[in-house]
Amino acid sequence: MNFWKALLRLLLWKRVGVPAVLLAVVVSAATFTLIPVRYVSSTIMMVSPPVNGGVVNRNVASPAGGGNPLLIQTEGLSTAVATLVLALSVEETRAELGAPQDGSTDLVVNDGASSPRLIGMSGPFVYVEVDSTSAKQAVDVVARVRERLIDELDAxxxxxxxxxxTYVVLMDIVPPTPPEAGYTSKIMGAAMALVLTLFLALSIAYGLRKRRRNKAARAAAEAAAEPPAVPERKPEPVVNGAKPIARNGSGEEDDMPTDSFPAVVLEEGANGESATRERTG
Structure with missing residues (x-):
């Protein structure tokens, strides 16, 4: 929780929040530009039974008699739909039609479960949808899939x-639609880029700020643990060859000389004349 609060404070801090938001907007715009537009084309077909109900002669021994096994099944036309959907689920077949695995074109073939227009409707529908980065590719693949379904059903x-x-046939309920440009992937990609860039920028700023604070705290702790430094006594300057003045511990001048100086003594002689001589004290 503290981490998210810290990120929020950084976002509200102009020195960090404004550059982070600008960087996120730039990355989001670049992502929106780089992601290609997706084009969608679709068609809806229905498996239609023959007029005779799939039976031309009750005498199965007659060469011209018999019925359609697809219609004799309990599930009726749903068996034909399931057969077509399974036939178009083979990766080799999808690659032949122009929708290889991990390619730029996606192919969906089902009974209409993924179509909003068929929600709540039951019937032997076959729904085909192609999503591609090329409008022409989307239309071409829908046309090829439609022809392949017709051929597969006849075979x-x-x-x-x-x-x-007694053949059942595929009839168009909704003919192949013109390719419609979809911007969902571009918008989602740009939104994800915006959020991730903003999060990374604030996280990096949070890490740098925390590292700086930890470094300052360690430096303060180390400084507090060390004893105070004693200033060194600087030597007294020597002026005209004179020795420095000795000072006592209180910083005052010491009255007691450290060296002996020659003293001049005046002595009077016997004849009344004065004479001088040096005496070292």
Missing amino acids: RQRELGAPTA
Whole structure:
């Protein structure tokens, strides 16, 4: 909690908050520019049964008789939809159609569960959606997937030996839509860049400030632990060859001379004349 409070205080501090916000805005704008626009194209198809209900002759032994095995199943047309969805889930097939794994084009084929327009509706729908960084690629892949679904459905019915008159077909409910530019990925990327850059900038500022405070605290503690320094006594300056004046502990001049000086003594002779001689005291 203290960490987040510290970040908030740094954000409100102009010396840190303003540069951090400006840096985050610049990075966010650059991210928004670099992320490509995504284009989405889709189509909705429905598996439609034949008019005869999938049965042309009750006599299964007749060469021209029999029915469509896809329609004989309990689930009815849902079996055909599930077969198509599974056939388009193979990675090799998706790569052939122009939507390889980890590529710039994403392909979605399902029963309409991911389509907002089919919410609450039940039926043998096949929903195709292509999301790509190229508008032309999105349209081309939708067209190729649509043709592949039609061919796949016919091939499955031929393999099952269904009479041609009982074939189920795919009909367009919503034809392939023109590519629509989507900015969701750009906006989300820019928002994430803004938040992450601002967080990193404030975290770095918090770390530097805490490091500076810790360093100052250590220096103060070390200074408090050391004994006070005793100032050194500077030697007295020598003026004209004179010796420095001795001082006692109180800083006053010492009255007692440290050296002996010659003394001049006046003596009177016997004849009344005076004479001088030096005497060392």
